[in-house]
Amino acid sequence: MTIKSLMMATAVLALGTTGALAQDCDWKPERAVTYVVPWGAGGGTDANSRMLASMLESHFGVPFNVVNRTGGNGVTGHSAIANAEPDGYTVGAVTVEINTMHHVGLTEMDRTNITPIALVDIVPSSVLVKADSEFDSLADLLTYVKANPGELTASGTSQGGIWHLALAGLLNAEGMDPAAIRWIPSKGAAPAMQELMAGGVDVATPALSEGKALVDAGELKALAYMYDTRMAALPDVPTTKESTDSGWTLAAWISMSGPEGLPANIVCSYEKAALEAFETQEWADFKASRGADVVKMGSAELTDYMATSDEALGETIQAVGLAK
Numbered sequence: 001m002t003i004k005s006l007m008m009a010t011a012v013l014a015l016g017t018t019g020a021l022a023q024d025c026d027w028k029p030e031r032a033v034t035y036v037v038p039w040g041a042g043g044g045t046d047a048n049s050r051m052l053a054s055m056l057e058s059h060f061g062v063p064f065n066v067v068n069r070t071g072g073n074g075v076t077g078h079s080a081i082a083n084a085e086p087d088g089y090t091v092g093a094v095t096v097e098i099n100t101m102h103h104v105g106l107t108e109m110d111r112t113n114i115t116p117i118a119l120v121d122i123v124p125s126s127v128l129v130k131a132d133s134e135f136d137s138l139a140d141l142l143t144y145v146k147a148n149p150g151e152l153t154a155s156g157t158s159q160g161g162i163w164h165l166a167l168a169g170l171l172n173a174e175g176m177d178p179a180a181i182r183w184i185p186s187k188g189a190a191p192a193m194q195e196l197m198a199g200g201v202d203v204a205t206p207a208l209s210e211g212k213a214l215v216d217a218g219e220l221k222a223l224a225y226m227y228d229t230r231m232a233a234l235p236d237v238p239t240t241k242e243s244t245d246s247g248w249t250l251a252a253w254i255s256m257s258g259p260e261g262l263p264a265n266i267v268c269s270y271e272k273a274a275l276e277a278f279e280t281q282e283w284a285d286f287k288a289s290r291g292a293d294v295v296k297m298g299s300a301e302l303t304d305y306m307a308t309s310d311e312a313l314g315e316t317i318q319a320v321g322l323a324k
Contacts, residue, residue: 024268025265025269025271026265027263027265027268028060030062031089032064033056033063033089034090034091034092035067035092035093036069036081036093037049037068037077037093038068038069038092038097039070039093039187040187040188040190042189042190043188043189043210044123044254045095046066046068046188046190048121049093051283052120052277055277055280055283056277059277070187070188072106073101073106073157073158073159074106074157074158077092077093078097078107078109080092081094081258081259082114086115086258087266088262088270091257091258092258093255093257094256095253096162096254097157097162099111099306099309099314103160103313103317103318104323105323106160114260115259115299116255116257116302116303117255117256117267117271117274117299118255118256118275118278119254119296119305120253120274120295121253121292121295122253123253123254124225124226124227124249125156125162125167125206125226126206126207126208126225127167127223127224127226128206128222128223129202129203130196130197130220130221131218131219131221135221135223136223137223137238138223138238138243138244145176145181146180149176150180152181152202152203153181153183153184153200153201154184154202154204155183155184155185155186155200155203156189156192156204156206157206159183160317160322161185162250162313163206163252164185165317167181167183167203168183170240170246172320173248174244174246178321181202184200184201197214204220208231208291209291212290215237222234222237223237224237224238224244225237225239225240226239226240226248227251228249250316253305256270268299278295278296279296
């Protein structure tokens with residue numbers, strides 16, 4: 001299973017019907033719901049989650065309180081979702097790290113400990129540098145790294161997190177040591193980009209949508225987009241598919257999920273509400289403002305997608321020597 005085949009799995013976004021149409025979907029929360037975000041405020045996961053939580057609050061008529069539970073390289077927040085009572089009053093942003101943390105030995109928790117509800121976003125990685133960086137292209141950067149392995153540093157997430165895998169996988173695919181750019185762990189994309197602008201690291205590899213505002217403002221420079229088609233909102237940024245010999249690509253994803261054992265009627269109710277939100281102009285405008293496409297995938301399809309992601313990322317983690 002390759003990362004490319006993983007991305008091709010997104011074709012199911014436009015196919016079929018969701019389980020919400022065949023279930024009893026009349027459950028509604030009667031009090032405030034906690035929406036856990038395992039990553040810091042200001043990043044893409046936080047922005048998508050807060051927008052969706054706001055729309056769910058309008059739909060159900062009760063507060064959806066977004067709580068950022070950072071720490072443990074994603075383990076803390078994901079554990080808060082997985083270990084919650086399966087009563088519908090704790091849901092959250094289970095991200096692609098549910099399929100990386102167990103492979104790198106951070107936790108035994110994996111996708112079987114959560115209940116997928118709906119896919120919220122698919123987010124390919126990028127390669128960002130400061131606006132005044134000496135590197136004007138990904139080729140420039142890679143040429144320098146080949147000649148000076150270990151000199152440059154990068155950040156974007158935890159050690160072994162998805163943005164670390166994006167960079168390590170790229171270096172590995174291009175025939176270099178995956179540690180040829182030294183990884184500096186961070187609590188998410190937003191603090192990593194702040195560190196990049198401050199000169200604390202040389203490179204950041206978050207989603208291009210997360211860095212778009214800073215690229216537009218002239219604070220950062222985007223060297224590449226780890227995807228096979230260019231981002232519509234930043235069409236001048238070349239893809240790794242077109243600009244590297246390996247054609248390496250890698251994307252993260254964000255879901256709305258609950259704890260394992262969440263009853264079917266609760267899953268169905270949340271799934272239906274989320275999918276209806278994704279059909280609105282409000283959501284379309286929000287995604288456009290971030291340079292991202294609207295995706296739509298319900299619980300059944302998302303469960304299969306997570307399984308495919310787990311297998312593909314496990315192979316990548318093994319290939320770059322991070323498996324434990």
